[in-house]
Amino acid sequence: VAHEVNNQMTAVLGFGEFVLRALGPDHPQAPDQRQVLLAADRAARVTQQLLAFTRQQINQPRVIELGELADRLRPVLQQLLGSDKELEITPTRPRRRVNADPMHVEQVLINLVANARDATGTDGRVTISVEDAEVSEAPVAGQSSSMAPGPYVVLTVADSGTGIDADTIARIFEPFFTTKPVGQGTGLGLSMVYGIVKQHGGYIWAQSHPGQGTAMRLYWPAVPSLQTPGLEAPDGETVSEVSRPQKATTILVVEDEPAVRQLAVRSLESAGFTVLEAADGKAALDVIHAGQRVPDLLLTDAVMPRLGGRELGETAAALEPDLPVLFISGYAGDDVVLRRLVPEGAAFLQKPFTPTQLVRSVTRLLARRERRADGKRSAS
Numbered sequence: 523v524a525h526e527v528n529n530q531m532t533a534v535l536g537f538g539e540f541v542l543r544a545l546g547p548d549h550p551q552a553p554d555q556r557q558v559l560l561a562a563d564r565a566a567r568v569t570q571q572l573l574a575f576t577r578q579q580i581n582q583p584r585v586i587e588l589g590e591l592a593d594r595l596r597p598v599l600q601q602l603l604g605s606d607k608e609l610e611i612t613p614t615r616p617r618r619r620v621n622a623d624p625m626h627v628e629q630v631l632i633n634l635v636a637n638a639r640d641a642t643g644t645d646g647r648v649t650i651s652v653e654d655a656e657v658s659e660a661p662v663a664g665q666s667s668s669m670a671p672g673p674y675v676v677l678t679v680a681d682s683g684t685g686i687d688a689d690t691i692a693r694i695f696e697p698f699f700t701t702k703p704v705g706q707g708t709g710l711g712l713s714m715v716y717g718i719v720k721q722h723g724g725y726i727w728a729q730s731h732p733g734q735g736t737a738m739r740l741y742w743p744a745v746p747s748l749q750t751p752g753l754e755a756p757d758g759e760t761v762s763e764v765s766r767p768q769k770a771t772t773i774l775v776v777e778d779e780p781a782v783r784q785l786a787v788r789s790l791e792s793a794g795f796t797v798l799e800a801a802d803g804k805a806a807l808d809v810i811h812a813g814q815r816v817p818d819l820l821l822t823d824a825v826m827p828r829l830g831g832r833e834l835g836e837t838a839a840a841l842e843p844d845l846p847v848l849f850i851s852g853y854a855g856d857d858v859v860l861r862r863l864v865p866e867g868a869a870f871l872q873k874p875f876t877p878t879q880l881v882r883s884v885t886r887l888l889a890r891r892e893r894r895a896d897g898k899r900s901a902s
Contacts, residue, residue: 528852531566531874533781536789538562539876566874583621583722585745588677589652591627599635599650606644609635612651618675618744626718633715634679634738641683641736649680655741669725673744680737686730694728715740771888772796774817776806776834777850778826782873786821786850789877790884803829807837816842819888824851824863832863844894846887850875 542555592599592611600609631650638648655674686694695716715738719726723743730736773795777783783799790797798817800806803826810816820838822831829837835847849864852873864870871883 526852528566528873529779529782531562532852533779533785534562535559535566535874535876536785537781539878540788583623585619585621586624586627587619588622588627588675588742591624592631592650592652592677595628595631599631602632602635603639603648607639607642608645608647610647610649612649618654618673620675620722620742621745622722622742626722630677630715630718630740631679633712637712638679638681638683638736641685642681643683647682649678651678651680652676653678654744657741669741670743674724674741675744677740677742678737679740680735682735685732685734686728686736687732691728691730695726770796771819772798772817773819773821773884774798774800774806774809776800776803776820776822776826776831778802778823782823782850785877786880789880790821792877793881793885795884802826803831803834803837806834810838810841816845818846819884819891820845820847821884822847822849824849830863832865835865835868844891846891848883848887 538555538559542552542559545552545555589611596609596611603609635648635650642648653676655676657669657671657674694712696713716726719740719742725741727739728736729739773790775783775786775790775797776799777786778801780801783801787797787799798809798813800809803822805828806820806822807829816838820835822834824831826834831849831851835845835849838845838847846869848869848871850871850873851863869883869887871880875883
């Protein structure tokens with residue numbers, strides 16, 4: 523179900539964005555088209571929230587520092603919270619890092635701050651703090667279940683709001699459970715947070731009493747100290763901030779869903795790339811052999827008839843070892859499906875995506891290849 527919905531929502535969001543661009547901001551129907559895109563985006567987010575609760579999202583972790591990530595997200599969180607409430611991110615700088623998907627952590631923070639906003643009145647305060655913690659064999663104080671012993675980084679989002687009674691706390695992570703009026707909440711926000719934390723091997727507890735605010739405490743397993751020197755820089759560039767290779771760049775798009783393939787081709791051609799296309803892996807190999815050269819980047823769906831994306835990528839890599847490959851798919855679940863379909867650590871873009879997101883992912887991957895090539899030339 524997720525695969526089919528994600529494929530179709532990719533087409534809706536992508537071609538809807540093209541229509542909005544063509545109309546222009548001053549067209550009388552531009553507001554109508556924006557509402558279409560907002561509705562489509564909300565439908566796509568519901569699918570992602572369900573996948574997150576069942577721990578079926580694609581997880582692309584790297585070593586990150588939670589405090590730095592929260593601080594970078596401050597403008598977004600403050601805008602979400604509103605000007606009538608105060609956001610405080612404590613300056614605590616823990617020594618430990620965690621191995622987590624930055625986009626998923628951002629989803630967690632956005633959902634927790636949104637919930638805190640709804641529970642907090644004017645002049646309220648939301649505080650985000652990060653600290654190191656060591657868990658022994660004993661249960662964590664005040665909790666009914668024990669945690670695996672070891673080092674953790676604790677991310678806490680606390681508010682000065684109305685608080686939650688014990689009966690509600692017992693159910694807040696259930697999917698579709700909500701205390702909000704009909705039409706104001708899906709009941710998937712906290713269940714998504716729960717799923718993301720559990721997918722990363724962590725734990726989450728809510729601490730609250732009526733009239734005393736709420737604190738969500740998230741325990742993320744810390745990485746061994748030997749891994750911290752390999753800390754990766756945040757990947758937050760926009761398309762305009764990433765240097766595009768100067769030479770003409772050819773991209774081969776391989777996708778068996780016609781609407782998604784047309785969307786990808788049009789998006790990349792609009793960005794100035796030369797684009798070849800194929801409906802499956804076998805057809806893609808025919809395109810490569812007919813052109814007597816391997817493209818500069820391969821964009822391929824993970825699941826296709828005749829020849830899948832992973833097999834296509836491996837065959838193309840035999841012809842060009844440094845060929846960048848960006849996998850796309852409407853399927854989800856690295857623990858269930860994708861570990862057999864996409865190589866571990868491969869570049870991956872989850873459907874649904876917009877034309878802007880596609881171009882950004884392609885541009886980053888090409889820029890990464892150029893940096894590696896420059897490094898090799900300097901070393902030689």
